[in-house]
Amino acid sequence: MRTEQMASLAVEQSKPRRRKFSPYILTVAFAPIILAVWWVVTEGRMASAILLPTPESVARAFPRVVFADGFGAQVSRTLIEIAGGFVLGASIGFLLGMLLSSSSRLRAAYLPALSALEAIPTVILAPIIIAWVGFGIEGKVMQAALACFYAVFITTLSGLGLAEPNAVNLMRSLKASRWQTMWKLRVPTALPVIFGGLQLGATTAIIGAIVSEFIGSTGGLGYLMIRYRGSFDTAAYWVIIFFFLVIGLATYLIIWYVEKRVVFWRHTAITRPDLEKA
Structure with missing residues (x-):
């Protein structure tokens, strides 16, 4: 038996190893393709210059825009609106998701209403919010929060229901309270799904803040x-x-980095498939 194991190990070592390359190479390689297509479209007059300028004109306009007076303040304002709206909307969505997950009665009573409210386009609410709170940052934060709330809420609610029934029964047999089961079992199980909702919520928060700036x-x-x-x-x-x-x-990179640190077991399984085989 020992001889057979040594022989199989020697065969495995003699096999040519595949060269590993970073997937980010594909991401970087995609940029020149986009630039090439952009150049061909603009140089071939396939699109009006009013709608799609040439790459050269955009490059020349870059320093004029970036070094204009007050540009840094404008960027900071938008970033504050996005970050504030994301934190507010994600926090409310996460807490409401936990609350409705803990009670089937609350879920049956309020989930249809919250889903119906999500069907209202946020661009319709923007003028109303501006009329309530004015043209300042507060209205933009509220608009961004409304835009990202539902994505975090529904993924949290869905993720908290993914815990294995046997694991839930085991927690009950150990006399764990409802909130102990929630924090020690349901939340860790739901974290990969919740982070997916955070990624989507961050994108919609950006859209909500920009749409609100468009309106007023x-x-x-x-x-x-x-x-x-x-x-x-x-x-x-x-x-x-x-x-x-x-x-x-x-x-995206910030949330991905936090997810990699918090949901470390998922990324370990992805990067080390040999652990899954073991």
Whole structure:
């Protein structure tokens, strides 16, 4: 038996190893493809320059936009609106998800109403919120919170129901209280799903804040976009779009990093498939 094991080990070692490469190479390689298509479309006059400027014109407009007076303050205002709305909406969504998960009566009573409210487009509520709280940051934070609330709420509610029935029965046999079962079993089981909701909620928070700035604002990146669009400065307009892409990428990476630290067992299983086989 020992000889057979040594022989199989020697065969495994003699097999050519596949070269591992980072998946982020594909991400980086995608950027020049987009630039090439963009250049071909604009140089071939396939799209109007008013709608889609050339990459060169956007590159020339970049320093003019970024180094303009007050640009840093406009970026900071939008980031505060997004972060404040995300924290507020995600917190309320998580707590409501836990509350409705703990009671079937509450879930039956309020889940249909909350789902119906989500069907109302946030762009319709933006003028009402501005009329209530004014054109300041508070209204934008509220709009971003409304936009991201439901994604975190529904994923939390769904994730908390994924605990194995046998594990729940074991906690009950150990005389664990309802909240002990919630925090020690249901929440850890639901964390991968909850973080998926946080990723989606962060994206919708960005959309909610920008839409609110479009409707009515005295500052922010959305306000700058309205100004550039009104003056037909399309290149500067696309510079702001680039900043939205950077904000979206940054929020994704931040949440991904936190998830990697909190839900460490999931990432260990993904990066170390040999542990799953064991």
